[in-house]
Amino acid sequence: MKYYEVKFGIVPMNDDSRDVLAAMAGEAGFETFEESEEGLTGYVQQELFDENALKSVIEDFPFEGTSISYEVCEAEDKDWNEQWEQEGFEPIVVGGAIVVHDGRHLPEGDYQISIEIDAKLAFGTGTHETTRMVCATLLSLLNNPERSSPNPRVLDCGTGTGILSICALKLGACEAVGYDIDEWSVDNARHNAVINRVDDKFTSLLGDAMILNNVEGVFDIVLANINRNILLADMPMFCKKMAKGGKLILSGFYTEDIPMLVEKANTLGLHLESKKSDNNWACIILS
Numbered sequence: 001m002k003y004y005e006v007k008f009g010i011v012p013m014n015d016d017s018r019d020v021l022a023a024m025a026g027e028a029g030f031e032t033f034e035e036s037e038e039g040l041t042g043y044v045q046q047e048l049f050d051e052n053a054l055k056s057v058i059e060d061f062p063f064e065g066t067s068i069s070y071e072v073c074e075a076e077d078k079d080w081n082e083q084w085e086q087e088g089f090e091p092i093v094v095g096g097a098i099v100v101h102d103g104r105h106l107p108e109g110d111y112q113i114s115i116e117i118d119a120k121l122a123f124g125t126g127t128h129e130t131t132r133m134v135c136a137t138l139l140s141l142l143n144n145p146e147r148s149s150p151n152p153r154v155l156d157c158g159t160g161t162g163i164l165s166i167c168a169l170k171l172g173a174c175e176a177v178g179y180d181i182d183e184w185s186v187d188n189a190r191h192n193a194v195i196n197r198v199d200d201k202f203t204s205l206l207g208d209a210m211i212l213n214n215v216e217g218v219f220d221i222v223l224a225n226i227n228r229n230i231l232l233a234d235m236p237m238f239c240k241k242m243a244k245g246g247k248l249i250l251s252g253f254y255t256e257d258i259p260m261l262v263e264k265a266n267t268l269g270l271h272l273e274s275k276k277s278d279n280n281w282a283c284i285i286l287s
Contacts, residue, residue, distance in 0.1 A: 010039035133283035142171035152220035162189030228253040251283040
C-alpha cells in the first residue's frame with residue numbers, strides 16, 4: 001500500500017492547533033499522524049489523497065492568525081515495516097477476554113480469544129483505538145447467548161490484516177468474507193488466517209466495495225473500519241449485503257462525525273443502536 005507523507009508546518013505552533021489540524025485532516029482521508037517540532041506529519045494512502053480537500057481544510061482552519069503550510073512526498077515502504085519486523089509489538093488485551101499478539105511476544109495468562117498477527121504488519125495489529133473498539137463490539141455481540149444468529153456470517157469491509165475477521169471467527173462466526181483495495185493486505189490477511197487456523201472459513205478478496213456485486217448471499221454482521229468519506233460513499237452497498245435483522249458496525253472516524261454517518265444511515269432505513277468512543281475515535285452499531 002503506497003502512502004504520501006505530508007509534513008505540516010504550524011505558525012504559531014501549539015498543542016491545540018496540532019490537535020485540530022489532525023482532526024480536520026482525518027476528515028480529508030489521513031489515517032495517522034506523528035508530532036513534529038514544526039507541527040505535524042500525516043500519512044494518507046496515495047489513492048485517497050485529495051489535495052483540494054486538504055486545501056479546504058487549511059482554508060477553513062478555525063484559529064485566526066494561524067498559518068499552515070505543507071509539503072508532500074512519498075513515504076518509503078521500508079519505513080512502515082522495519083521496526084515491526086525487528087521488534088514486533090507487546091500483547092494487546094481487549095475487554096479482558098481477547099489478546100492480540102505476535103509470535104515474539106506471547107501473552108501471559110489465559111484469555112478467551114488469542115489472535116496472533118504477523119509482526120511484519122505495521123497496521124492492524126490492534127494498537128489503534130478503532131481496531132480495539134470493533135473487537136470489543138464483536139465480543140459483546142457474539143458472546144451473548146441470546147444473539148439472533150448463533151453462528152453469524154460476517155462481512156469485513158477494508159479487511160487490512162484480517163484481525164477483525166479472525167476475531168469474529170474465533171468468537172463463533174461461521175464464515176467471514178473480507179475485501180481490501182491493496183493486494184499486499186489481501187495476501188497478509190490470508191496469511192494471518194492460516195496462522196490462526198481459521199483459513200477454512202475465511203475468504204479474502206481484492207477490490208473496493210463494488211466487489212460485493214460478485215459476493216453471493218447476505219451477512220448477519222457487516223463491519224467497516226475505514227475513514228469517514230469511504231463509509232459515506234459505500235454505506236448503500238453495505239446495506240444491500242445485510243441480512244434482515246443484521247447489524248452494521250462502523251469505525252475509523254471521529255465522534256463529531258457520528259451525526260453525519262447516522263443521518264446517512266437513516267436515509268437507508270438504518271438507525272443508531274449504540275455508540276462508543278476512545279480518544280475521540282468513534283465506533284457505532286446500526287441496525
